[in-house]
Amino acid sequence: MRESRLIVALDPERGVSLEPLLPIVSAVCSEVYGLKIGLPFMVLYGIQGLRSLRRACRARVIADFKLADVAHVMVRSVEPIAEFVDAVIAHAFVGRAGALDELKAFLDSKGIDLALVVSMSHPGSSEIIDENIEKTLAVAEALKPWGLVAPATRPAMIRVARSRLPAARILSPGIGAQGARPGDALRAGADYEIVGRSIWGSRDPLEAVRFINLEHERALRGELE
Amino acid sequence: MRESRLIVALDPERGVSLEPLLPIVSAVCSEVYGLKIGLPFMVLYGIQGLRSLRRACRARVIADFKLADVAHVMVRSVEPIAEFVDAVIAHAFVGRAGALDELKAFLDSKGIDLALVVSMSHPGSSEIIDENIEKTLAVAEALKPWGLVAPATRPAMIRVARSRLPAARILSPGIGAQGARPGDALRAGADYEIVGRSIWGSRDPLEAVRFINLEHERALRGELE
Numbered sequence: 229m230r231e232s233r234l235i236v237a238l239d240p241e242r243g244v245s246l247e248p249l250l251p252i253v254s255a256v257c258s259e260v261y262g263l264k265i266g267l268p269f270m271v272l273y274g275i276q277g278l279r280s281l282r283r284a285c286r287a288r289v290i291a292d293f294k295l296a297d298v299a300h301v302m303v304r305s306v307e308p309i310a311e312f313v314d315a316v317i318a319h320a321f322v323g324r325a326g327a328l329d330e331l332k333a334f335l336d337s338k339g340i341d342l343a344l345v346v347s348m349s350h351p352g353s354s355e356i357i358d359e360n361i362e363k364t365l366a367v368a369e370a371l372k373p374w375g376l377v378a379p380a381t382r383p384a385m386i387r388v389a390r391s392r393l394p395a396a397r398i399l400s401p402g403i404g405a406q407g408a409r410p411g412d413a414l415r416a417g418a419d420y421e422i423v424g425r426s427i428w429g430s431r432d433p434l435e436a437v438r439f440i441n442l443e444h445e446r447a448l449r450g451e452l453e
Numbered sequence: 454m455r456e457s458r459l460i461v462a463l464d465p466e467r468g469v470s471l472e473p474l475l476p477i478v479s480a481v482c483s484e485v486y487g488l489k490i491g492l493p494f495m496v497l498y499g500i501q502g503l504r505s506l507r508r509a510c511r512a513r514v515i516a517d518f519k520l521a522d523v524a525h526v527m528v529r530s531v532e533p534i535a536e537f538v539d540a541v542i543a544h545a546f547v548g549r550a551g552a553l554d555e556l557k558a559f560l561d562s563k564g565i566d567l568a569l570v571v572s573m574s575h576p577g578s579s580e581i582i583d584e585n586i587e588k589t590l591a592v593a594e595a596l597k598p599w600g601l602v603a604p605a606t607r608p609a610m611i612r613v614a615r616s617r618l619p620a621a622r623i624l625s626p627g628i629g630a631q632g633a634r635p636g637d638a639l640r641a642g643a644d645y646e647i648v649g650r651s652i653w654g655s656r657d658p659l660e661a662v663r664f665i666n667l668e669h670e671r672a673l674r675g676e677l678e
Contacts, residue, residue: 239525239526239529240529241529241532242529242532242533266522266526266530267492267495267518267520267522267526267529267530268526268529268530268533270492270495270496271495271499271500271530271533271534272500272533273499274496274498274499274500274501275496275497275499276499293492294519294520294521294522294526295492295519296519296521296544296546297491297492297519297573298573298574298575298626298631299575300464300650301464301491301492301493304464304465304466304467304492304493305491305492305493305496307466307467308467308493308496308497309496319521319544319546320581321546321581321582322573322575322577322578322581322582323575323576323577323578323579323580323581323582324577324580325575325576325577325580326574326575326576326577326578327573327575327577327578328577329577348522348523348547348552349523349551350523350524350547350548350550350551350552351548351550351551352547352548352549352550352551352552352553352554353547353548353552354548355548355549355550355588355592356545356546356547356548356585356588356589356592357546357547357548359588360581360585363580363581363584364581367580367581401523406523425525
């Protein structure tokens with residue numbers, strides 16, 4: 229089987245404990261490309277939780293804080309967790325000078341990949357963000373990040389990102405709860421699909437992961453949905 | 454003396470412990486309007502740290518995570534800390550549908566104020582964000598947040614925000630380390646100035662706070678810098 233194209237998002241709600249989750253997280257991690265955590269995870273479980281997650285998960289760990297701050301704040305947000313994460317997601321719209329330039333240099337020095345959001349999965353992304361995609365892609369062209377984030381819910385955004393930055397990995401959220409189907413983003417040119425709630429909300433998360441991996445195999449063989 | 458117009462930003466670096474900071478934080482909090490923490494604080498100290506801070510600080514606590522995600526992730530990021538914060542900062546840039554509309558409704562239900570970033574203090578803000586200020590202000594006009602964030606380093610951004618949303622409190626970063634002087638933003642129409650590194654980096658942070666409060670008094674009396 230080829231490498232999984234699935235990144236599982238883990239954004240727990242208040243009241244959910246980490247310890248009971250770790251066995252299933254560990255099993256899921258052995259069958260996916262990456263595990264993506266964000267502010268809900270950090271706020272609930274802190275660095276100790278991230279350390280436990282890192283031990284439990286053999287997939288790549290992606291810190292999706294949607295960083296969008298000035299340089300020193302972004303660097304100070306990532307520095308304490310640098311040893312536990314493989315990639316970090318930030319917003320392209322904050323620009324380079326005094327922001328992403330320094331973040332990129334810091335991440336490079338730690339061997340951590342950067343992915344830049346150029347479009348998002350919710351409808352409101354079309355209010356401002358998507359109209360600026362030429363500009364956010366120009367920021368990305370200059371920074372040459374490892375990855376871009378563009379949504380499965382609007383495949384046109386994936387296509388424009390793919391055409392402008394052929395070498396970037398495209399990570400695509402919006403599958404499942406947000407409306408797109410597994411494989412939609414890969415067919416549009418994305419490299420990885422990010423799925424969260426529809427996996428954790430299923431009775432058997434591992435089965436859900438395997439189903440999506442199979443759907444991805446079909447998409448990559450060129451089968452239509 | 455009138456109410457302080459100072460919001461102190463606390464963005465600690467890796468390796469700094471919270472406990473030894475609390476006495477000075479407590480003293481500072483008794484002389485300022487608010488204390489602003491962000492991801493560096495949450496990543497380093499977690500909810501336990503925020504609980505300790507809340508006990509130590511009688512000023513308003515503002516969680517400046519620069520939220521810029523889809524609705525459920527933003528809500529899940531704030532829900533665990535709702536009892537410890539008085540206000541939350543998010544980016545207007547992410548738009549309303551599926552994002553800020555739901556965040557605003559959630560915060561309203563908890564009695565927490567929302568402040569929306571419409572411009573930032575770093576030079577890179579002019580690359581994309583500032584060009585969209587009419588659109589981010591339109592988002593703000595529709596949402597009627599308690600506050601807006603616009604920088605002291607570009608007072609024109611404060612003025613346009615003030616003219617479009619006369620009732621909003623304007624919070625202004627960029628004073629000190631980033632180049633603007635205490636009072637600059639108040640003179641341009643802001644309600645509060647956010648200062649961080651130049652306070653914590655001074656030999657006597659409480660003295661630095663008092664100096665800025667006095668500079669603010671001068672600015673509010675109409676004295677020129």
